[in-house]
Amino acid sequence: MSDTETRGERIAKFLSRAGISSRRDAEAMIEAGRVKLNNEPVTHPAVFVKPGDMVLVDGKPVNEPERTRLWRYHKPDGLVTTHKDPEGRPTVFEKLPEDMPRVISVGRLDLTSEGLLLLTNDGALARELELPTTGWLRRYRVRVHGGVNPEVLKRLENGITVEGVKYGPITAGIDSVQRSNTWLHMSLKEGKNREIRRVMQALALPVTRLIRVAYGPFQLGNLPRGAVEEVNGKILREQIPFLRGK
Template sequence: MSGDGDDPKRGERIAKWLARAGVASRRDAEKMIAEGRVKLGGKVVETPATFIAPGDHVTVDGKPVAPPERTRLFRYHKPDGLVTTHRDPEGRPTVFEKLPPGLPRLVSVGRLDLTSEGLLLLTNDGALARRLELPSNGWLRRYRVRVHGRVDEKALAALARGVTIEGVQYGPIEAGLDARQGTNAWLTVSLREGKNREIRRVMAHLGLEVTRLIRTAYGPFQLGILPRGAVEEVNAKVLREQLGIDAPKRLREAAAAPLPEPPPEGPRRVPRARSARMGSRRPVRGREGPRGRE
């Protein structure tokens, strides 16, 4: 058996199979199974340890699930005002509703909250999404952050030692001042952990209000000049190089890479060549959702 509990003779566990098919992460797939939403051959699946064999018929909520395809990864320039979920109980517009047609069913690698924007990785392989989210990868997540308030550069530098706020411990954060005009400033912020709303909470701890937050990089993948609301597939060769058999070594190398100097004028000017390496040259423009609060 493999480390995931699969048996070559019996097949693949259904929760993992659903994740690879892009239905949901493995954890969410297990929840779907517990809720009785998954059927195999017309019968409700009772345990995520159920095995799937080639040719088996699987449905979720009565809809057939196609077998997993080759793993694909996409870069998406998320606008603000969209929720990173497939369904929102409050009825707010979601990332997946605004994607252009013709894409496979996708799940996100991590999330960006309603008012955050920038690079969001999407994949048709839920198992890959989970793998890329793991803090043990050590991937650097880089942001351009606009704040309102008085910036204390010494306090920013001290974040490199980590900080504890209301009992929550945050790991080292690299933060630097790029530009300042009156009570507004642009910062470059980089971290490797990415707890929920981490940047906003840390900045609030320093007396700064985040008025705009743009993710510009997730590990080796860059936002570059990808237009707002557009999707671009990562080239298969790049995917093999970054996530192939030598992935652990490559992840460490990418995580340890020094930060480039930020552009002085604003958050969107990135050299074209840097972006082109992370995907194809023809982005698919999507419909832009309504803007939310900054």
């Protein structure tokens, strides 16, 4: 019998795998008193959940984590990537099909950004795919206002610091010029909050449209705007070593 079967797994990890939240958010939920184990309040994230235990979040039972699944979603602009928005703006998760299970996003796309957003029912997988150490490229098509000197883009290859924040290497090149706008292709591995917009603004090239076309081996392709499509389980395990032993 494995150690996990005898001792169980930490409750924050259990909630993450169940698609309730990330581990960090699960710890915040525990601290806020929103989680119970066998009807007893959970006060520390080191509590272990064993098979047959009953876990409640906000009084609602949490089902045992299902098999890991991943979806490609073509996010339109005008949606925020959060489950609840304090400003009342429409969210990605409100627009998903009703038959979708509870999912969380792999990283985020901001309100005015669009394109490929990966969704999963496994918080541990989401965390793994977000890490820069995973080494996956995020690829984008970016429209900026103004003409672009290719030499300026080369400044990004070794990283750049903007307002005290250091951004890692970014590969960028010109695709086309349309009147006062220039379309670029850009690739990066880290993906900090609003990274492309902030970096390009520092180069005096404000972004007017941003489309993510790939996240690691997964492509936006011809997926229609607003559509969601599950990744085949066999392909998922072929592309993600993290899952091969699961």
